[in-house]
Amino acid sequence: xxxxxxxLGADKRAxxxxxxxxxxxxxxxxxxxxxxxxxxxxxxxxxxxxGDIVSKGINRMLxxxxxxxxxxxxxxxxxxxxxDFGDFLxxxxxxxxxxxxxIADRNAESITVAPLAxxxxxxxxxxxxxxxxxxxxxxxxxxxxMS
Numbered sequence: 742x743x744x745x746x747x748x749l750g751a752d753k754r755a756x757x758x759x760x761x762x763x764x765x766x767x768x769x770x771x772x773x774x775x776x777x778x779x780x781x782x783x784x785x786x787x788x789x790x791x792g793d794i795v796s797k798g799i800n801r802m803l804x805x806x807x808x809x810x811x812x813x814x815x816x817x818x819x820x821x822x823x824x825d826f827g828d829f830l831x832x833x834x835x836x837x838x839x840x841x842x843x844i845a846d847r848n849a850e851s852i853t854v855a856p857l858a859x860x861x862x863x864x865x866x867x868x869x870x871x872x873x874x875x876x877x878x879x880x881x882x883x884x885x886x887m888s
Contacts, residue, residue, distance in 0.1 A: 743887070744811060744814075745807040745808075745810060745811050745814050745883065745887070746804075746807060746808075746811070747887070748803075748807055748883070748886055748887065749803065749804060749807065753886055754800070754803070756886065757803070757882070757883075757886045758796055758799050758800050758803065759796070760882050760885075760886070761799045761803075761879075761882060762795045762796040762799055764875075764878060764879070764882060765795050765799065766795060768871065768875050769781060769784050772871065776864070776867050776871075779860075779863070779864055780864055780867075780871070782860075783857075783860035783861070783863075783864060786857065786860060787857055787860070790857065798848070801848065802844050802845070802848055805844045805847075806841065806844055807883075809837075809840040809841070809844065810830075810837070810840075810883070813826075813829065813830060813833060813837065814826070814883075814887075816829075817829045825877075825880070825881065825884070826880035826881060826883060826884035826887075827876070827877035827878060827879070827880035827881035827884070828877060828880075829880060830876050830877060830879070830880035831876060831877045831880075834873045834874075834876045834877075835873065837873075837876050838869050838872050838873040838876060839869070841872055841876075842865075842868060842869050842872065845861075845868070846865070849861045849862075849865075
């Protein structure tokens with residue numbers, strides 16, 4: 742198997758971003774309780790600013806995400822018993838979650854719309870708990886596009 746950076750090519754990037762945006766939207770939609778309500782409101786507010794904000798954010802962060810996941814992909818590729826990148830990442834969900842949150846934090850520093858920055862900062866502490874259970878599906882989406 743090859744390097745995850747191949748997903749940044751013109752022929753693979755757009756379909757991957759579309760799948761990841763759908764995945765992000767579905768993840769937000771299934772949130773419940775006070776945190777879920779706050780997340781849904783924050784995403785709705787962000788979409789009022791820019792209807793494509795989810796796809797644009799994913800597209801902007803994709804090189805960093807793929808770069809951070811590359812060592813995991815390499816280990817997965819070298820493990821003859823591993824067949825599902827999502828299951829493989831699940832065993833490393835804390836480390837992968839921390840990495841994804843660090844990428845999100847770096848990108849959040851460049852948010853210029855004050856209400857969006859406030860929403861991100863207010864929900865940041867809860868985000869890792871939401872992201873970690875979703876890491877296996879992220880891995881499966883990446884593996885699908887690597888095929």
